Amino acid sequence: MDYLREIEGKRLHDRNPRLHDRNPNMMMTKSSRCICIPGPIIIGAGPSGLAAAACLKEKGVPSIVLERSHCIASLWQLKTYDRLRLHLPKQFCELPLMPFPEGFQTYPTKQQFIQYLESYARKFDISPNFNQSVVCAEYDQVLGFWRVRTVGLKKEETEYVCRWLIVATGENAEAVVPNIEGMEEFGGPIMHTSLYRSGGVFRGKKVLVVGCGNSGMEVCLDLCNHNASPTLAVRDTVHVLPREMLGRSTFGLSMWLLKWLPMRLVDRFLLIVSRLVLGDTARYGLRRPQMGPLELKNLSGKTPVLDVGTLAKIKSGDIKVSPGIERLTRHTAEFVNGKTEKFDTIILATGYNSNVPSWLKEKEMFSVKDGLPKRPFPNGWKGESGLYAVGFTKRGLLGASMDAKRIAEDIEKSWKVEAKHISYISHPFSLQ
Template structure:
């Protein structure tokens, strides 16, 4: 058994930020990472991924992103930044150390493929995007083309298809559909419900930067103020086959943990007819896909851009006791039970995930090093406590 002041699970941005924030306060930590590299999820993302937040608001504690980076850094630039960040903070990382169980024993016992560790505090920094969610539909097993999750998509060329259906309407779905359309493929987009869309920029200002300026106002008021601009930008949504959600983007984030599509060109490609919008999938057979709106079309590849779920059930034996049926800790709760088990990077926000991770890392470090109470649960009904994601 190896002792450490704090064990951090996951060497992504959240884990690296927590280790740096603790180091600033003179507190040691050890990161356990299941992959053989840090920022593993960034390595596996599709090639053309870019941040949708300005680099000024995307730096982690103590180290801003380089001025040489463009306004919206690329996937490879984010990886470069995180690697330099870890080196600058002399971060201790054990690779190939997939965690199998975290259990309370006075302090905490963390079992991993690299051995057993004991610590007074554990920070789970594996985040929301951990295990791919793969939907199923009637006849899916009969589909004769390629069937893959967005986590397996690299680029339009490697896809090796001429007619591709992208399932979903999140940012991954929008980016992948856009890339395939720009590569000259026939692209379908399967959208099964109401959606929220926001522009990447408004009057030259990044939408996430505007959200930061508006963050202290009530979310329904912010949606009310922004609604006329969004209606003007996307007033033809119904003609494009899209149903706009009745609740605004920020309200949907707050209540459901669902982010809007940040439009980087997808809507323009739908308007031009390069991307065809369909309803949800009804069934498939061979290369033909039928949709809930009664239409059908032929595809030789389907990319399921249907998101991820946290991997907490795999590492916390008492996860149901802690969170009930929720997929993760209650929103905004960094230490839900006040027992030294922290969670970083599990909250969905409109102001940018990396920025939020930095704030959470500092709060967690302050709690661990100063003993301050942090985000203890408030008296509430079990239903409200388990809204989760």
């Protein structure tokens, strides 16, 4: 690796000895350094980044992983609640080349999943460069290389130069905090679910949970189980499905049915069974979209809620459901239907979004609006000039694994050509 890096660095210098003078926006300070990487750079050490690194290693392609946090899977380790489990069965969530241990539950816990990821990193000898926040990544048209600038804990700057750049920061890089009128007047705690761990600290409190996705529904259940009084604010329509149907996981059953039936027929089947199992959710303030759950997921990426017990608490009245918030006043929420109610705390289950536009200086592959690849699945994994994306499919870990395999196969082809070229430069008479 060091030998290849030295050769690649020499080639870069020979092509342009004034590497850092090309772009004033990428100028380095005296205390900074430049590292030439012969293989790909992967930005993000979450499940997607680990999968990409493992698939590349299996192909014989070395890579480095840059991670802004101090650990792998920082979203899972630092920004998720204690009772979290994988929402899909483990066979749909394993990363390439390594299944979950047999002893793991069907729906692994947060702790089990983190354990799996740590074992995965050890197995494939993936050692990310931690505490490296990427502030700028830009393709140098003159050099034909990507230049990636990072800042460390002590504000030291490093510039990495590489041929291939893999964006693995994912769809959930930054918490989304909506601007609700009167937030500054509320007076009580307002927190995003990224800061929520357990309902124990809210015992006896009236808590308003904003957002009716999987996280919002599960946080309400957790609060209820810790003797808090949660209210779920629901502004949009939502599909709520049982986690299992006919003795099988709903997701697994859906994937099997899609092999034989068109999506709209599968959607109709899911809604009929859901009505039989869960009843009419609209009676409890959870109106369904007109479009079926799979079609809606396919077109917009909006994931249906898989019920893990929250709906029963809603039916019993232990969890209240209210419409969207109009405004906040002192410890009070006014809803769009004109009703008001006092609360001690507000928890924002309003999700996450991509942060790619804030640091990637490229406008062809990624949308500036939402930070996701412009081309829909399954064609969003590859861009131009050696740029790739993994974990942006809105299809969870299964989609990330598919991306990682495609990327590794694609880079392997170029890597073999490059390796021959480097070998020829180093030993010009060894090839006949």
